Amino acid sequence: MTGLLSGVRQAIGQYFSLVSLLPSVLLVAYCFVLFSSGALSGPPDLGTVRAALSGLDFGEAALLALVAMVVGVVTHPLQFMIVQWAEGYWGLGNLSRRMRELAVDRHRRRRDAVVNLAKDAAELRELIDDADDPPEDRVQQRLLTLHYEASRLSASYPGADDDVMPTRLGNVLRRYEVGAGEPFGLPATALLPLVALVAPANELNYLNDRRSAMDLSVRTAANFGIAFLLTVVFLWDDGLWLLAALVPYTLSYLSYRGAVVQAHDYGNAMANVIAMNRFKLYERLRLHLPDNVLEERRLHERLQPMHDLTPLQKLAFKHPPGNQPVAVPGVDQPPAG
Incomplete structure (x- = not known):
């Protein structure tokens, strides 16, 4: 099975192996455990799961690996669509537009709140610095922590109201898409495709690694979301066993928050590659x-x-x-x- 996975990696590429195959293996393994537990016909039985896992022979393991590869191949072309959906591009239907409007309004209020909080904390720090009798160090440290945290949260949003997206991931990516090339007069979405053609291989690898890490987190979050829905459907009438759905839900949520963190790294990588290679682009364009x-x-x-x-x-x-x-x-x- 190891040789088979290695062959797929060489034939299709490292990006597929990391972003599509690995989350598909986790999803197929979870579904195998769920089906083996007898959840289709009644409450799950952990003893049945242990028996199924211990009795798994090489042929059955190879079949599961093949199923995981098929799932990965079928869903791999959907990766861009999955990332866009996670960003908040939900289509033009009436329901999706209404959901988008509500989510955008929520994030605008949240952005305004943290921006105003950062400004207020900065003004209080100036007043404390100028005061004849400043408060004790503990109060100043709390105020400093508040200022730093509010500034960090506000850095996850674009500046203009029209650029605010309905999701955390969308707002982080939009901030860098607009801001990475803003000092030079063009957004990163216009500069990066051209700059990538002249950037050195090591810098492109650095950029691609950051993008792959973000894509992996998004795909993992999506697959655990599917696992959550399957768990709810199978265990809906099995009493407290329904709480088992919290496991894939929590993993999906943590993976999504990890994708938001990785989006910051990817955005910084975009800004760095553009800043260091834009003059090579001008030279190539003569x-x-x-x-x-x-x-x-x-x-x-x-x-x-x-x-x-x-x-x-x-x-x-x-x-x-x-x-x-x-x-x-x-x-x-x-x-x-």
Whole structure:
């Protein structure tokens, strides 16, 4: 079975093995335990589960591994959709739009509350610093902790109201999608696909590792969510056994919160890769390198139509020596050097 899993990893790739196969193995194993317990016909029997596990031979284990691989292959193309659903892209139906509006309003109120709390704590700290008789150190430490915690929570939200998403994961990702390239004049969603083409392999591996960790957490949360629903359906009329559904629910919740933490790491990786490789992109596009951030932002204003698939405004290109453009009468030429 180990050789079979290794072959699948080499054939399909490490990303599939980590993000799709591993959570599928956990889901199939959980379903096997649930079915072996007799939950389909009555209350679960732990003795039946122990007997099924101890009597599991190589052929049955290989069959379970094959089922897990099939589940992973079938659901692997859905990974992007699963992440988008976790971000809060729920479609245009009346119910989904209403749920989205309610969730967005809740997160806007939460963001405003923590932002205002951070501001109030900062103002109190200034008053304490200027006071002739400051309070005792214990009070100052509590105020400092309050300020840091409120600032940390507010950093999980985008700045503009229109950018607030209906989920924690969506808000963290949106914050970096908008903010990672904001100092340079374009959002990260516009810069990153191009920057990734010129970034060194080690930096791309660093970025992909952060994305894989987030995707793994999201997929694990989704699979444990499925396990929770199956447990509720099978144990609905089995009394206190229904409390067993709290196990996959808790694991799903913890995996989702882990995905939120990993989203911060992925967002920082996006910002770092863009910041360190954007000039390589300008060189590949044969654009004149800007001397400061203001020039760079003006350059991006002229590049913006390229991302919108509309006609580009006039750009000045810088060609390498020996590959200068041919002069065309009546057409503005790029400045020298």
